[in-house]
Amino acid sequence: xxxxxxxxxxxxxxxxxxxxxxxxxxxxxxxxxxxxxxxxxxxxxxxxxxxxxxxxxxxxxxxxxxxxxxxxxxxxxxxxxxxxxxxxxxxxxxxxxxxxxxxxxxxxxxxxxxxxxxxxxxxxxxxxxxxxxxxxxxxxxxxxxxxxxxxxxxxxxxxxxxxxxxxxxxxxxxxxxxxxxxxxxxxxxxxxxxxxxxxxxxxxxxxxxxxxxxxxxxxxxxxxxxxxxxxxxxxxxxxxxxxxxxxxxxxxxxxxxxxxxxxxxxxxxxxxxxxxxxxxxxxxxxxxxxxxxxxxxxxxxxxxxxxxxxxxxxxxxxxxxxxxxxxxxxxxxxxxxxxxxxxxxxxxxxxxxxxxxxxxxxxxxxxxxxxxxxxxxxxxxxxxxxxxxxxxxxxxxxxxxxxxxxxxxxxxxxxxxxxxxxxxxxxxxxxxxxxxxxxxxxxxxxxxxxxxxxxxxxxxxxxxxxxxxxxxxxxxxxxxxxxxxxxxxxxxxxxxxxxxxxxxxxxxxxxxxxxxxxxxxxxxxxxxxxxxxxxxxxxxxxxxxxxxxxxxxxxxxxxxxxxxxxxxxxxxxxxxxxxxxxxxxxxx
Numbered sequence: 001x002x003x004x005x006x007x008x009x010x011x012x013x014x015x016x017x018x019x020x021x022x023x024x025x026x027x028x029x030x031x032x033x034x035x036x037x038x039x040x041x042x043x044x045x046x047x048x049x050x051x052x053x054x055x056x057x058x059x060x061x062x063x064x065x066x067x068x069x070x071x072x073x074x075x076x077x078x079x080x081x082x083x084x085x086x087x088x089x090x091x092x093x094x095x096x097x098x099x100x101x102x103x104x105x106x107x108x109x110x111x112x113x114x115x116x117x118x119x120x121x122x123x124x125x126x127x128x129x130x131x132x133x134x135x136x137x138x139x140x141x142x143x144x145x146x147x148x149x150x151x152x153x154x155x156x157x158x159x160x161x162x163x164x165x166x167x168x169x170x171x172x173x174x175x176x177x178x179x180x181x182x183x184x185x186x187x188x189x190x191x192x193x194x195x196x197x198x199x200x201x202x203x204x205x206x207x208x209x210x211x212x213x214x215x216x217x218x219x220x221x222x223x224x225x226x227x228x229x230x231x232x233x234x235x236x237x238x239x240x241x242x243x244x245x246x247x248x249x250x251x252x253x254x255x256x257x258x259x260x261x262x263x264x265x266x267x268x269x270x271x272x273x274x275x276x277x278x279x280x281x282x283x284x285x286x287x288x289x290x291x292x293x294x295x296x297x298x299x300x301x302x303x304x305x306x307x308x309x310x311x312x313x314x315x316x317x318x319x320x321x322x323x324x325x326x327x328x329x330x331x332x333x334x335x336x337x338x339x340x341x342x343x344x345x346x347x348x349x350x351x352x353x354x355x356x357x358x359x360x361x362x363x364x365x366x367x368x369x370x371x372x373x374x375x376x377x378x379x380x381x382x383x384x385x386x387x388x389x390x391x392x393x394x395x396x397x398x399x400x401x402x403x404x405x406x407x408x409x410x411x412x413x414x415x416x417x418x419x420x421x422x423x424x425x426x427x428x429x430x431x432x433x434x435x436x437x438x439x440x441x442x443x444x445x446x447x448x449x450x451x452x453x454x455x456x457x458x459x460x461x462x463x464x465x466x467x468x469x470x471x472x473x474x475x476x477x478x479x480x481x482x483x484x485x486x487x488x489x490x491x492x493x494x495x496x497x498x499x500x501x502x503x504x505x506x507x508x509x510x511x512x513x514x515x516x517x518x519x520x521x522x523x524x525x526x527x528x529x530x531x532x533x534x535x536x537x538x539x540x541x542x543x544x545x546x547x548x549x550x551x552x553x554x555x556x557x558x559x560x561x562x563x564x565x566x567x568x569x570x571x572x573x574x575x576x577x578x579x580x581x582x583x584x585x586x587x588x
Contacts, residue, residue, distance in 0.1 A: 039261065048247070103119040123430065126252055127480060186410035188283075191283070250425075303368065335364065430473045526572035
C-alpha cells in the first residue's frame, strides 16, 4: 500500500459516510431510523443491491470462479421470477398496512405466536450472517497491515457499529446508493486492468477459450443430481424459494423498500435489482475467471494466504515449503509452455495440447492440496482454505498505485453497506416485533394494523425512548456479530456459508408467508405447528448432510422447508378445520 492508495481509500470511505449522515441529518426520528422515508426507486434499487452485495461478494465470488468456474451464477437465475411475485403480491400488502417490519402482517393474518416465531427465525439467520459480513473485510486489513485477525475483526466491527448507530435506515440507504456506484465502477475498472495485464500473445478471446478448455466457462448445468450445488434446476427451484424469502420476507431487504415515495417507486427499485443482479454476479464471476487466466501465464502463489506460509516458515518448515514451491513452479512452467504452443496450434495438434494443459492444471491443483494438508499438519490453526484471498492477492500484487486503494474501498464499502443494513434490520425487528409489541400484551391481545392510528399513540417522549432503544439494540446486535465473526475462519468459503445460513431458515419463513398471502382458509394453529416441524426437518436434513448420511445441495433446503410448511399446514387444517382469520390483501 502506497501513500496514494491510503489517500484514495480514506477519501472514498469517509466521503461516502459523511454524505449519508449529512443527507439524513434532519431525519433523526423513529420513522427515519426504522423505515426511511420518501426514497426514490434508484436509491431503493441500489440500496437493495448494496445490502446483498457484501464484501463477501467481492472477496469470495471471484475466488469461487477461480476454483470452480462460472456455474455459481445459476444460483441467481430464480431472482427475476421472485421479484415479479414480490412486486405483484407482497408489496401491496406491506404498503396497505404501512408496517415497520414484514412480520407485523403475520399477526394480523394469524396471531402473535406466528409473528414472533417467524421474526425469531429471521433474527437467528441474519444475526449469524452479520458476523460473516464483518469477518470478510477483516481479512483485508489483517493481510495489508499484518495485524492479528481477531484484533482486526474487533476494530472493523466497532467501526461498523458506530456508523450504523449514528445513521438509521435513511442514512444507510442514502449511503448505500453511492457505495454501490463506487463498487460497480471499481469492479469494471478491475476487469479492464486485468485484461490489460495479459501478455500480448493472449487476447481476451483466447483467454476465454483457454478458460473453456480448463472447465471454467461451464455456465449451465442441466443435471438432476441433488448433491450438485449449482445447477439450472436448483437455481430455478431452490433459488426461487430462497430469493422469494430473502427479498420478500427478510427484514434487511424489506426495510430497504418500505420507505419508498410510493408503491410504484418501490416496485421500480425491486425490478431494477431483479434485472441488474444476475448480470452483475455474472460479471463478478467473470472477473474471477480472468484472474484465473492471468495466473495461467503468470505463476500464481502456491498458497494465496501468505500468512499461513509465513507461519510454517517461522516454525522451521521453510525447507519443505520451498520444495513444494519448486515443484509447483515447474508444473506451472510446463503448463505455460503448453499454452504458448496451443495458442499457435490448430486442428488435432491443438486438441492434444489441450489434454496436456488440463493434465498440468490437475497436477498443479494436486500440489496445492498437498501444501494445504502440510500446513494443517504443521499447525491446525493455519487456515486451509485460501479462495477468499485470491482476488485480494492479485489486487495487491498487480494493480497500479491508486487503483489498489480504490479497489480496497470497493470491498470496504460493500462490507459497511451490507453490515449496516443487517444491523439496522435486526434492531428494527427486535424493537418492533418483540420489545414494543410484548409491552401491549396484557393490555390488548390484538394490535391495530393501521399504521396511522398506531403512530398517533406515540407521544414525543415514547418515540424518543423507542429511538434510543433501537440504537441500543443496533449496538448489541453488532457486538454479537463480532463474536460470531471471531469463529468464521472455520469454514471453507464465505459466499457459500452465507447462502447455507439463509437456506437453513428461509424455506420455513417463505412457507409461512405463502400461506398468509395465498391460502386464505388456513389459520394460525396449523401454521405454527407446521412451521416448527418444518424448521426441525431442515436442521435434521442439514445435520445428516454434513455427516455424509445423505447428499443434497443446500439450495434444496429452501424447497424442503417451504414444502413441509405448506403440506403439513394443509393437512392439519383439513383434519381440524377452523374459521379463517381476516385476510388482508391489496384489493381490500
